[in-house]
Every structure is written in structure tokens, then in C-alpha cells.
Amino acid sequence: MIRLCILIFTFLIVNSGYPQFPIYKLYPSSVNQIEPVIVHHPLNPQILFASSYTINTSTFVRNEGVYVSTNGGGNWTGSDIVYDGYPQFHNGDPGPIIDKNGIFLITHWGPALQDNRFYSNYSTNSGLNWSTAITCFPTNNSQDKGSVATDGEQSSPYYGYSYAVCAVFESPIRIIFSKTTNSGVNWSDNMIYVNQSAASRNSFGPNIAVGPAGKLYVAWASTKNTSPFNELGIGFASSSNAGSTWSANEIAYNCNGIRTTQLAPWNIRVNSYPSMGVDKSGGSRNGWIYIVTCEKNMSPAGTDPDIILHRSTDEGNTWSSGIRVNRDVLNNGKIQYFPAIDVDDDGGINIIYYDTRNTASNDSVQVYLSRSQDGGNNWRDFIITGNKFYPQPVLLGGAGNQGDNISIISANNKLYPLWMARYPGESVYQIWSSIIEISSVGINKISNEVPEKFDLSQNYPNPFNPKTKIRYNVPLSTNVTINIYNINGQLMQTLVNGNHNPGEYEVDFDYNTAGGIFSSGVYFYRLITDNDVITRKMILTK
Numbered sequence: 001m002i003r004l005c006i007l008i009f010t011f012l013i014v015n016s017g018y019p020q021f022p023i024y025k026l027y028p029s030s031v032n033q034i035e036p037v038i039v040h041h042p043l044n045p046q047i048l049f050a051s052s053y054t055i056n057t058s059t060f061v062r063n064e065g066v067y068v069s070t071n072g073g074g075n076w077t078g079s080d081i082v083y084d085g086y087p088q089f090h091n092g093d094p095g096p097i098i099d100k101n102g103i104f105l106i107t108h109w110g111p112a113l114q115d116n117r118f119y120s121n122y123s124t125n126s127g128l129n130w131s132t133a134i135t136c137f138p139t140n141n142s143q144d145k146g147s148v149a150t151d152g153e154q155s156s157p158y159y160g161y162s163y164a165v166c167a168v169f170e171s172p173i174r175i176i177f178s179k180t181t182n183s184g185v186n187w188s189d190n191m192i193y194v195n196q197s198a199a200s201r202n203s204f205g206p207n208i209a210v211g212p213a214g215k216l217y218v219a220w221a222s223t224k225n226t227s228p229f230n231e232l233g234i235g236f237a238s239s240s241n242a243g244s245t246w247s248a249n250e251i252a253y254n255c256n257g258i259r260t261t262q263l264a265p266w267n268i269r270v271n272s273y274p275s276m277g278v279d280k281s282g283g284s285r286n287g288w289i290y291i292v293t294c295e296k297n298m299s300p301a302g303t304d305p306d307i308i309l310h311r312s313t314d315e316g317n318t319w320s321s322g323i324r325v326n327r328d329v330l331n332n333g334k335i336q337y338f339p340a341i342d343v344d345d346d347g348g349i350n351i352i353y354y355d356t357r358n359t360a361s362n363d364s365v366q367v368y369l370s371r372s373q374d375g376g377n378n379w380r381d382f383i384i385t386g387n388k389f390y391p392q393p394v395l396l397g398g399a400g401n402q403g404d405n406i407s408i409i410s411a412n413n414k415l416y417p418l419w420m421a422r423y424p425g426e427s428v429y430q431i432w433s434s435i436i437e438i439s440s441v442g443i444n445k446i447s448n449e450v451p452e453k454f455d456l457s458q459n460y461p462n463p464f465n466p467k468t469k470i471r472y473n474v475p476l477s478t479n480v481t482i483n484i485y486n487i488n489g490q491l492m493q494t495l496v497n498g499n500h501n502p503g504e505y506e507v508d509f510d511y512n513t514a515g516g517i518f519s520s521g522v523y524f525y526r527l528i529t530d531n532d533v534i535t536r537k538m539i540l541t542k
Contacts, residue, residue: 344410
């Protein structure tokens with residue numbers, strides 16, 4: 001049955017004043033849907049494939065959702081089950097793929113209480129029917145929390161290969177790898193280890209990504225192997241031969257994760273498993289790798305859980321110090337968790353996560369988007385929706401389980417975030433989404449016509465509250481920075497910092513995106529290029 005996306009325009013007014021976007025249920029049903037993942041066709045980004053871990057508390061069936069859009073998210077079809085005739089071989093942890101041939105693949109965990117291994121199915125008709133389940137990894141040992149990717153780069157020597165990683169329960173727990181070169185008909189028949197695990201550590205939550213020229217990257221959480229089992233570092237490995245051999249660094253950098261089965265005040269299970277994105281824009285940061293996790297009690301994170309990003313500019317050989325992504329006040333007692341990252345075609349970094357900053361008692365969460373257009377140096381925060389919900393466990397989902405992840409991708413000059421929520425009045429968790437124009441959360445190039453000179457227009461409206469627009473002209477290729485200063489000359493925020501081609505540009509400034517550091521008064525904004533410096537005055541009224 002076709003399920004049309006019923007856009008729910010929830011432009012609620014909340015005390016933050018941040019922008020909000022229309023949200024909708026991806027596939028409305030009476031079944032719990034958690035742990036969403038979304039991908040797009042490598043050759044036709046209008047084709048989207050999303051999945052979730054589905055839990056039917058009435059029939060005790062656990063499976064994976066199959067949700068498909070052929071028009072860039074305009075409408076969706078699908079089901080809450082993979083129709084392969086063997087529901088007993090399904091138990092969640094979905095890993096959706098669309099390969100270069102348009103073949104749909106889905107990896108999943110199952111069956112429960114039997115061998116607890118990962119399987120894969122493939123579909124030649126966009127998810128309507130599926131092959132029987134095929135084992136992904138040649139081992140009978142139990143496996144946990146997998147990740148998948150496909151090589152969609154036409155210039156890659158491994159174009160069309162698809163990959164899977166997971167944690168295998170050996171001593172110690174470590175990461176294993178498998179691949180298919182024939183659209184999921186079969187997977188690797190030899191055991192391939194990505195790493196060995198550091199001393200007194202286990203490896204969990206691997207995330208795999210494909211970089212330029214088909215190079216493979218895997219990141220994982222290096223966790224303490226005794227209670228409280230939290231994440232103490234992030235491991236990283238790379239392969240230049242489609243995963244046949246790996247070069248691994250067991251602790252690429254240190255962290256202090258929040259893994260627990262009783263995160264207060266909800267008593268839910270959470271983790272700090274890494275989410276990874278690679279810049280394949282072809283721009284000045286092409287090949288940069290970004291890893292984002294949730295951390296606390298280790299700078300730059302505060303005493304409450306914060307979203308922390310590390311980046312590598314040399315294919316994972318070295319890593320930056322941590323960068324705090326969320327722009328609320330440090331050590332304010334607010335909770336951010338479950339970050340998911342995507343790097344768009346222009347090199348913009350987009351991270352979504354749950355956030356309690358607008359809830360007095362920390363009992364409800366909203367979904368936030370943080371975006372950087374300069375490689376992670378500067379960030380702006382946006383509320384995706386003013387709607388709030390109280391996180392709670394899902395029956396049959398494991399001890400305190402609300403799910404382990406949310407998801408985001410970019411395609412068609414849009415962002416597609418996915419998250420699970422049980423909003424007030426709902427009886428089950430559902431997967432929600434929004435279609436966000438990238439131009440609405442970043443720098444918008446409004447004309448390719450080459451202007452005669454550098455120019456910085458007066459912001460409008462002016463005075464403003466809470467948001468204003470700043471337009472500027474760039475007559476030649478150069479780096480452009482736009483800074484905002486207070487009346488004392490103190491730098492308050494960097495709005496723009498990156499290379500520009502000739503044209504006319506516009507950027508929004510919302511004082512809320514700076515984490516509450518702006519008050520009413522006079523400010524100056526300054527355009528800085530390799531050739532010119534132009535300054536203008538603006539007035540903020542609250």
C-alpha cells in the first residue's frame with residue numbers, strides 16, 4: 001500500500017527561537033520502529049532506501065522495515081518486514097544498501113537466541129521481494145552491531161563492491177569485515193579481521209565508510225572490558241585493497257564515552273559509538289575524515305554529555321583534538337546524545353542528535369542539526385522540530401533499549417535526517433524525517449554572474465530579532481571570511497570561512513545559533529578576503 005508522506009507543519013514557537021522544519025512520519029504504522037538508517041542510489045539520488053529495527057509487541061516479531069522513495073522523499077512505499085519467507089531469520093540492526101546496479105541489499109542480526117549472526121538479503125525489484133538470508137561472515141561466533149557501505153565512485157577500481165563490518169564475540173571482542181562483489185549473491189568466505197583490540201579493551205560499534213579512490217575506513221569504540229564498559233578511545237583502520245588487508249590503530253585518539261544501560265533521567269541504554277563521514281566534494285577538503293561521538297568529563301566536553309568531533313586531514317594517520325559541536329553553554333547540565341554525521345557534496349558537515357537544552361528538567365528531547373561549512377571550525381545549531389518526547393525503553397527491545405542510533409544523508413541539495421520518536425499521544429515509536437534545503441541552513445549562492453568588485457551589503461532586516469540576512473559579492477576565486485564583533489571589537493562568531501568562486505552570496509545570521517552569547521546592542525560584521533576588508537554595523541533588538 002502506498003503511504004503518502006503527510007507533512008505535519010509543526011512550526012511551534014519555543015523559547016529558543018531557532019528555525020524549525022516540517023516533519024513527517026516516514027511510514028506510519030502500529031509497530032515500533034527504532035534505529036533508522038537511510039541511503040540513496042549512487043547514480044540516482046532521487047531513489048532513497050531507509051530501514052529500521054521493527055518490534056511488534058503483539059506478535060513478538062522482530063524484523064526490519066523497508067521504506068522506499070523514488071522521488072526524493074516526496075512519498076514513500078514499503079513495509080515493516082522484509083518479505084523473504086523466513087521472518088525467524090530477522091532480528092533488527094538493519095544495514096540498507098543500494099549498489100551501482102540498483103540492487104537493494106539489507107544486512108541484519110538474527111535469529112535471536114540461536115546463533116546471533118549477521119545475514120544479508122538482496123532484492124532486484126526495489127525491496128518488494130527478497131532473496132533468502134545469506135550469512136555475511138564465515139564464523140559461528142556471536143556478532144553485534146554492524147555497519148555497511150557501498151562503493152559508488154565510478155572512478156574507483158572497486159566500483160560496485162559492497163562492504164560490512166561488525167563486532168565478533170571472541171576474546172577479546174574485535175572487528176571483522178566482509179564484502180560482496182556480486183550484489184549480495186554471496187559474501188567473503190574467508191575470515192578477515194580489521195583489528196585485534198587493545199589490551200584490556202574490547203571493540204564495539206564499528207562504522208565503515210568509503211573514501212576517494214575506493215579507500216576504506218573503519219572506526220570503532222575501544223571500550224573498557226570491565227564495568228562500566230564505557231568508551232575510552234576510538235580505533236581506526238584503513239584499507240587500499242577493498243578490505244583484503246587492513247592497517248589498524250587500536251587507539252587513534254582518547255575519549256570518555258557515556259555508554260550505560262541507565263542514562264538518567266530516563267534509564268535508557270545509550271552508547272558513544274562513532275559515526276563517520278568522508279569529504280568527497282572534490283574541494284579543498286577532499287578526503288578529510290570526520291568522526292563524531294558523545295563524550296563527557298574530558299575537554300572539550302563538559303560535565304554533561306556533549307557532541308565531540310575529531311578530524312583527520314591525512315587519511316587517518318593523525319587526528320585533531322576534539323571540537324565541541326553543540327553550541328549551548330558548557331556545563332549547563334543539558335544532554336546531547338546519538339550523533340549521526342553526513343558530509344554533503346559541497347563539503348558541508350551535517351550532524352543531528354537528541355538534545356535537552358530546551359527542557360527545564362531534562363526529561364524530554366528535541367532533534368537538533370549542527371552544521372559547519374569550514375571543516376568543523378565553526379558551527380551553527382538548528383532545531384529540526386519543536387516537538388519533544390520522553391525517551392523510554394521499547395518492550396522486547398532489550399534492557400532499557402530505545403535504540404542505538406539515528407541517521408542522516410544528503411542528496412539532491414537536501415538533507416534527510418531520520419530519528420525515532422514516541423511523541424505525546426503516540427503508542428509506539430515511529431521513524432520521523434524532514435526534508436531540509438541545504439541553502440536554508442548555510443551559505444546560499446544566489447547568482448553565478450561575476451560582480452565588478454567585492455561588496456558587503458547592509459544586513460536586512462536591520463534592526464533584527466532573531467535573524468537577519470547578509471549578502472555579499474565575490475568577483476574572483478578567493479577565501480572569504482565573515483566575522484561578527486561586538487562594540488568592543490571582540491570576535492563573537494564566524495559566519496563564513498572558506499573558498500568561494502565568483503558570484504553573489506547570501507548567509508543567514510541567527511543570534512540563537514551562537515549558544516546564548518548575544519544580547520541586545522550594536523554589532524559589526526566584517527568581510528575579509530585576500531584582497532579586501534569591508535565592515536558594516538547592525539543592531540540586534542531582543
